[in-house]
Amino acid sequence: MDIYDLSSAAYKKARRRYLKTTKNRNEDLDAEWTPFRAAEKKYKARFPPPDLSHVLDLTSVTYDAETLASGRGFYCNGVEIRLLETNESMSSGVGKAFTVPRVPGLVILPSFVSPQDQRRLVRWALRDHARHPNETNLDAHYILPEEGLWNAHLSSDPPLVRTRACTPELSNTKSGNSGPRQLVSNTPTDPANFQSMLHSPKPLPAPSPTVSPASPTTLISKLRWANIGWSYHWGSKQYDFTKGKGHVDNEIGAICKRAVSSVDWEEVFGQSDEEGWSDEHWRNWHETYEPDAGIVNYYQIKDTLMAHVDRSEVCATSPLVSISLGNAAIFLIGGLTRDVEPTVILLRSGDVVIMSGPACRRAYHGVPRILEDTLPEHFSLKLDGEGLSSWTSYELYMRTTRININVRQVFPKGFDPGLQVEN
Ligand SMILES: O=C(O)CCC(=O)C(=O)O
Numbered sequence: 567m568d569i570y571d572l573s574s575a576a577y578k579k580a581r582r583r584y585l586k587t588t589k590n591r592n593e594d595l596d597a598e599w600t601p602f603r604a605a606e607k608k609y610k611a612r613f614p615p616p617d618l619s620h621v622l623d624l625t626s627v628t629y630d631a632e633t634l635a636s637g638r639g640f641y642c643n644g645v646e647i648r649l650l651e652t653n654e655s656m657s658s659g660v661g662k663a664f665t666v667p668r669v670p671g672l673v674i675l676p677s678f679v680s681p682q683d684q685r686r687l688v689r690w691a692l693r694d695h696a697r698h699p700n701e702t703n704l705d706a707h708y709i710l711p712e713e714g715l716w717n718a719h720l721s722s723d724p725p726l727v728r729t730r731a732c733t734p735e736l737s738n739t740k741s742g743n744s745g746p747r748q749l750v751s752n753t754p755t756d757p758a759n760f761q762s763m764l765h766s767p768k769p770l771p772a773p774s775p776t777v778s779p780a781s782p783t784t785l786i787s788k789l790r791w792a793n794i795g796w797s798y799h800w801g802s803k804q805y806d807f808t809k810g811k812g813h814v815d816n817e818i819g820a821i822c823k824r825a826v827s828s829v830d831w832e833e834v835f836g837q838s839d840e841e842g843w844s845d846e847h848w849r850n851w852h853e854t855y856e857p858d859a860g861i862v863n864y865y866q867i868k869d870t871l872m873a874h875v876d877r878s879e880v881c882a883t884s885p886l887v888s889i890s891l892g893n894a895a896i897f898l899i900g901g902l903t904r905d906v907e908p909t910v911i912l913l914r915s916g917d918v919v920i921m922s923g924p925a926c927r928r929a930y931h932g933v934p935r936i937l938e939d940t941l942p943e944h945f946s947l948k949l950d951g952e953g954l955s956s957w958t959s960y961e962l963y964m965r966t967t968r969i970n971i972n973v974r975q976v977f978p979k980g981f982d983p984g985l986q987v988e989n
């Protein structure tokens with residue numbers, strides 16, 4: 567038949583028809599997509615590269631005294647924002663706090679963490695935190711080295727990291743029997759487990775006896791998260807309080823508290839007419855805020871975090887503080903459903919985002935894109951009082967990485983979950 571002759575008119579006609587219907591089908595699919603999904607798709611696309619002209623970039627924002635005196639919001643790349651702290655002269659956004667009226671309760675503090683502190687936090691996240699007793703995504707499969715994965719990776723004679731399934735002496739122990747956690751075994755799109763959506767295009771190996779021992783250097787590139795404080799159970803999407811209250815690093819806690827107390831919450835509440843905002847508890851955040859849980863996310867350049875809501879905390883309105891380090895990211899934040907068009911925000915190294923109050927704490931958000939080659943210069947420079955050689959391996963890792971330290975408060979301050987917990 568003519569249709570099998572690639573040069574025939576019949577074939578060409580059929581191909582035109584096929585392309586047309588496929589295009590229509592794709593357009594139908596696009597039409598079904600929620601605004602949130604459409605934005606994810608747009609910013610995730612490698613080609614053509616996304617247009618960033620509608621992305622809120624607070625380090626480049628400028629404003630004048632007149633605008634500020636008027637008390638009105640002003641626009642950055644089409645996104646309405648308000649400045650919380652007053653400043654008399656024309657100034658840049660660095661060192662200030664901004665709100666986004668479309669997302670009541672969202673506060674952004676550009677460059678809140680100094681370059682030195684950013685590097686300290688990177689060291690902490692890799693060397694001190696991604697190791698026992700803090701759970702990581704790798705624990706499902708591997709018995710991570712006693713000295714920590716990062717130290718093993720740097721060692722001149724790195725040990726091979728053994729797998730759980732291949733370790734006979736552990737197979738009868740409680741942890742051996744409990745099997746690998748569900749997180750890594752879920753497919754990236756499994757809605758039962760949002761953190762599984764933090765994925766690379768090459769998914770982590772499924773937990774099975776066939777997982778092979780690996781070098782610490784290979785595993786470092788597969789590190790995706792490490793738990794902070796109260797242990798989170800990914801299968802049930804609940805905190806597992808029986809595991810005891812894990813420690814929240816003092817410096818992390820201090821940065822989060824400093825961020826929360828640097829904000830004039832009266833002003834934030836005053837901008838919103840949302841029901842419940844006048845509640846005393848929220849007004850007194852700066853006094854009652856005490857972070858007790860969280861996660862460190864380690865994104866490689868092609869990783870994404872799909873739309874989700876962090877709803878497991880008992881304190882449904884207490885601030886969630888999120889610190890960005892390394893390469894910049896596109897952060898989307900919408901509303902209570904995926905039908906709300908998200909605001910698109912560029913998060914750079916050192917930026918702190920606070921998600922607070924009933925609307926913002928239950929808003930869908932996600933990270934569809936890490937922007938390659940956006941590691942700030944201060945990650946490559948020699949900083950005073952810090953040995954350059956010891957920093958080089960961190961810089962190398964960070965060239966293709968974004969780290970996000972995401973800190974929450976599960977319980978109101980002083981609340982005792984009333985469990986017999988092991989420490
Ligand atoms: O990486 C980010 O900026 C956000 C991470 C996040 O939303 C989460 O860990 O729940």
Ligand SMILES: [Fe+2]
Pocket residue numbers: 874875876931
């Ligand atoms: Fe989140």
